[in-house]
Amino acid sequence: MPSHSATHAPTHIAGDWGTTHLRLHLCRGSEVLDKADGPGIGALTASPESILFDAIQSWSNTHGTLPIWLAGMVGSRNGWKEVPYASCPADIEKLRGALLRFRSHDHDVAIAAGVSCTNRLGAPDVMRGEETQILGATAAQPALGRGRHIVALPGTHTKWALLEDGRLQSFQTSLSGELYALLAERSTLLKAGSAPANEQDERNGFDAGLRRIRELANVPLTHLLFEVRARQLIQGLSPTAAGAFLSGLIIGQDVLGALPLFDQASPGTAVPIVGAPKLAALYSAALAAHGINSFALDATALTVAGLTALAQSGS
Amino acid sequence: MPSHSATHAPTHIAGDWGTTHLRLHLCRGSEVLDKADGPGIGALTASPESILFDAIQSWSNTHGTLPIWLAGMVGSRNGWKEVPYASCPADIEKLRGALLRFRSHDHDVAIAAGVSCTNRLGAPDVMRGEETQILGATAAQPALGRGRHIVALPGTHTKWALLEDGRLQSFQTSLSGELYALLAERSTLLKAGSAPANEQDERNGFDAGLRRIRELANVPLTHLLFEVRARQLIQGLSPTAAGAFLSGLIIGQDVLGALPLFDQASPGTAVPIVGAPKLAALYSAALAAHGINSFALDATALTVAGLTALAQSGS
Numbered sequence: 001m002p003s004h005s006a007t008h009a010p011t012h013i014a015g016d017w018g019t020t021h022l023r024l025h026l027c028r029g030s031e032v033l034d035k036a037d038g039p040g041i042g043a044l045t046a047s048p049e050s051i052l053f054d055a056i057q058s059w060s061n062t063h064g065t066l067p068i069w070l071a072g073m074v075g076s077r078n079g080w081k082e083v084p085y086a087s088c089p090a091d092i093e094k095l096r097g098a099l100l101r102f103r104s105h106d107h108d109v110a111i112a113a114g115v116s117c118t119n120r121l122g123a124p125d126v127m128r129g130e131e132t133q134i135l136g137a138t139a140a141q142p143a144l145g146r147g148r149h150i151v152a153l154p155g156t157h158t159k160w161a162l163l164e165d166g167r168l169q170s171f172q173t174s175l176s177g178e179l180y181a182l183l184a185e186r187s188t189l190l191k192a193g194s195a196p197a198n199e200q201d202e203r204n205g206f207d208a209g210l211r212r213i214r215e216l217a218n219v220p221l222t223h224l225l226f227e228v229r230a231r232q233l234i235q236g237l238s239p240t241a242a243g244a245f246l247s248g249l250i251i252g253q254d255v256l257g258a259l260p261l262f263d264q265a266s267p268g269t270a271v272p273i274v275g276a277p278k279l280a281a282l283y284s285a286a287l288a289a290h291g292i293n294s295f296a297l298d299a300t301a302l303t304v305a306g307l308t309a310l311a312q313s314g315s
Numbered sequence: 316m317p318s319h320s321a322t323h324a325p326t327h328i329a330g331d332w333g334t335t336h337l338r339l340h341l342c343r344g345s346e347v348l349d350k351a352d353g354p355g356i357g358a359l360t361a362s363p364e365s366i367l368f369d370a371i372q373s374w375s376n377t378h379g380t381l382p383i384w385l386a387g388m389v390g391s392r393n394g395w396k397e398v399p400y401a402s403c404p405a406d407i408e409k410l411r412g413a414l415l416r417f418r419s420h421d422h423d424v425a426i427a428a429g430v431s432c433t434n435r436l437g438a439p440d441v442m443r444g445e446e447t448q449i450l451g452a453t454a455a456q457p458a459l460g461r462g463r464h465i466v467a468l469p470g471t472h473t474k475w476a477l478l479e480d481g482r483l484q485s486f487q488t489s490l491s492g493e494l495y496a497l498l499a500e501r502s503t504l505l506k507a508g509s510a511p512a513n514e515q516d517e518r519n520g521f522d523a524g525l526r527r528i529r530e531l532a533n534v535p536l537t538h539l540l541f542e543v544r545a546r547q548l549i550q551g552l553s554p555t556a557a558g559a560f561l562s563g564l565i566i567g568q569d570v571l572g573a574l575p576l577f578d579q580a581s582p583g584t585a586v587p588i589v590g591a592p593k594l595a596a597l598y599s600a601a602l603a604a605h606g607i608n609s610f611a612l613d614a615t616a617l618t619v620a621g622l623t624a625l626a627q628s629g630s
Contacts, residue, residue, distance in 0.1 A: 085549075116549060121534060123542040124549035156503075157541060173541040175504075182497045188471075189490075219436060221536045222565065223572035226472060226488040227438040234400075234431060234439035250537065257538035 012067045012311050013056060016303040017041060017074035018129055019156070022051065025304045026059050026066075029312070030139075032304060034059065041073040041080075048080035053105050065105070069307040071112040072129035075100065081111060085126060088117035091167040092135060096310055112310065119172040120261065127171060129303070130159045132310075133274050136302030138166045139309045147266035152258070152294070154251075154275040154283045156181075160258040162265070172261065176254040177279075180247055189228040189246060190239050197240050205241035206282065209248020210289055213256060221253055247282065255286040262292065274299050327382045328371060329622040331615050332356060332389035333444055334471070337366065340619050341374050341381075344627070345454075347619060349374065356388040363395035368420050380420070384622040386427040387444035390415065396426060400441060403432035406482040407450060411625055427625065434487040435576065442486060444618070445474045448589050451620030452612055453481045462581040467573070467609070469566075469590040469598045471496075475573040477580070487576065491569040492594075495562055504543040504561060505554050512555050520556035521597065524563020525604055528571060536568055562597065570601040577607065589614050 010033055016023045022038035038055045039045060046054075052068070059066065075083035086098035098113035114128030130153045137151060138144045144151070145166035153159040156178045161171040183189055216224065228246045231237040237245070265271075271287060271294040273280040280296040287294050325348055330339045337353035353370045354360060361369075367383070374381065390398035401413035413428035429443030445468045452466060453459045459466070460481035468474040471493045476486040498504055531539065543561045546552040552560070586602060586609040588595040595611040602609050 116545075121531060121538065121542075123539075124545040125541065126545050126548055172538060173545070174535075174537040175502075175540040176537050178502055179498075179537060179540070182501060183494075186497060186501060187490075187493055216436060218533065220489070220568040220572035222489040222491050222494060222569050223436065223487060224438075225490040225494070226440065227436075230431075230439040230441050230488070233441055253535040254537050257535035 010063050010066060012069055014304045014307040015070045016072055016300050017070050018072040023300050024055055027308060030308050065107045067108040069110050069311050071132035071303055071307055075111040076128055083111050083113045085116035086113045088115060089167045089169050090115050092313055096313055115168060117170045119170060125171060125173050127159050132306035133299055133302040134161055134168055135309050136305030137272055137297055139305045148264055149269050150261055150265045150271055152271055152273045152283055154279050158254055160261050162261060174254045174257055176250050180250045183246060184243055190243055191232050201238050201241040202244040205244030206248040209245040210252040210286055213249050213252030217256055224249055251282050251286045270295055272297050274302055325378050325381060327384055327626050329619045330385045331387055331618040332385050333387040338615050339370055342623060345623050356394050380422045382423040384425050384626050386447035386618050386622055390426040391443055398426050398428045400431035401428045403430060404482045404484050405430050407628055411628055430483060432485045434485060440486060440488050442474050446483060447621035448614055448617040449476055449483055450624050451617030452587055454620045454624045463579055464584050465576055465580045465586055467586055467588045467598055469594050473569055475576050489569045489572055491565050495565045498561060499558055505558055506547050516553050516556040517559040520559030521563040524560040525567040525601055528564055528567030532571055539564055566597050566601045585610055587612050589617055
C-alpha cells in the first residue's frame, strides 16, 4: 500500500537483474524517478531477497510497499525463484500470463518468464531477460509492432529475434560475447601487451577481422582463430589490433550466421540493436558491411519499458 | 664425455618439452633406456636450466655429459632459449641447420626450431614441436617419406600437415583443443554434473555432435554452441553427453576445415594421427565419417624418434 498517493508518487519498482548486475528503477508509469544498483545473480553475497530489500529500503521507507517487477536471470534456477519458460510465439498477453507473482516483505513481486523456442536450425533455444527488452522495444518503437522485424540483442549470448506484428515468433542464440571473452582473456591467442590501447589499431584490426570472415565465409572458425596468434608472432600485429581482429572474426561470423533470418524480415526495415553502446556500434558496422541498416536502443531502458508495459497491461 | 663406453652405453638424451610437460628419454640410438619427467614450459617453478639439469642429474652422474636434444615450447620466447622458425618447405637438412646448439653445464645442447609457413588460407602459421614429431613419423614409417600425405596432429592447437616426399610442405592450425577446454571448463555451456561419466552417453553425445556439424556444415559454429546448453535445459541432455556433443561439434568442424587439404594428398593414403590415444580415436571417428582411413602414432615416441634422427643425421 503506497504511503504517498500524490500525483507525483511512484507506481512501481522495475528491476533488471541479470548475471552481472542488479539495476533497480523507481518508476511513475514510464518515468524513472530514481535508480539503485546491486550485485548480479552470478555474484550474490547474500540471499536474493535480502539483497533486493536492502537495495530498495530507502524507497520503501518513503513510499511504502510498491509492487516490484523483475526480469532476467533472477528467474533462473540459480536466481531467486525459477520461472518456467513461456514458449514462442509469445506476445504480451502470453508473457503476462507466464509471470511468477508472489508476495515478499509485504510487496507484490512479479518475475518475468524467459522464453523458449525451436530455432530455425531445429535446436531448442532459450532467452531470459531479452524477452522483456523486446517488449520494451515494441512499446518504445510502435513501428516494431507491425510487420516482420529482426531485433539484434548482442551480448554474452547474442540473440537474433524475429518479431511478427509485435509477437516474438522465434529467435536464435549465438555464443559470440562469451566466446570472445574466453578467447581474449583466457586463451593463448593474445600476447600480453602493456602498450596503451590505440584506437586506429582497434578500428583497423576489427575491420580486418570482418573482411577476413567475409572472404572466407565457408572456412570453419576453428581454422581461423589461430591466425590471431600467428599474425602477432610473424607479422608484428599489436595485441590491441589482434584483439580487435579476434572481435571482427567473431562478430563477423555471428552476423553471417544471422543473415538467413533476414530473409524473413519485411523488406527495408532497419534493425534495432539492443546492447551496450560500443558493442552495438561494432554490430552496426558488421551489419552495414552486408548492406543492412541498424539503430541502437538502450538495453536497460528497454527492460524498464518492458516491465512497465507488463505492469500496466490489464493489471 | 661419456663415462661409459661399453656397447650398452647411452648415446644422448632426447626431451619433449612442451607447455604442460617435460618428458626426457635416455637413449642409445633409437632405443629408450630410461625416462624422467618435469614441469612444462608453462608451469616452470625454477629456471629451465636448473629444472633440466636436476631432472637428468642421476643420468649425468652415471653416464657423464651426454648430448641433450630438445623439442617443443622450450625453444619459444617464453622457453629456455628462443629458436627462430625455419620456413616451409622444410626437410631434415633444413631442420638440422635451424637447430640452436650451445653448451650448458658441459653438455652439448641442441634445441629444435619451430616451423613457419603461409597456410592454404593465406595466413601466417607456426608450429613448434610438431615438426619433430613429423620427422619422427617419417623415420618410423618410411612409406610417409614418398608421395603426398596429410598428417593430423590433434591437440591444444591441432596441426594438419602436408608432407611431400618426406618434406613438410605446409600446414594449417585449428584451435580445437584449446577451444574445447575453454568451453568445457570455463564457459556457461555445461551444467555442473555430479553423475559419473557414462560411456554410452559419451559415445552418443559425440556422434550427435559430429552429425550436427555435417548436417549444418555452412552454419557458423557460434550459432551452434549454445545448443549445448539449451539441450540440457530443455531436452534433459546429461552434462556428460553435452560435453561429448560439444567435443563432436568442435572436432567435426575441425575435420570439415581440413577436408580441402586432402585434395592434395596422394589418393588412398591413410592418415597418421599423432596425439593422445583417446583424442586420436575421436579424430579417427570424425575422419571415418568422411570416408578417410587413419592410424594412430604415439606423439612422445615420435618426438624421440625425430630428435634421434636429427642427432644421427650428419653429426
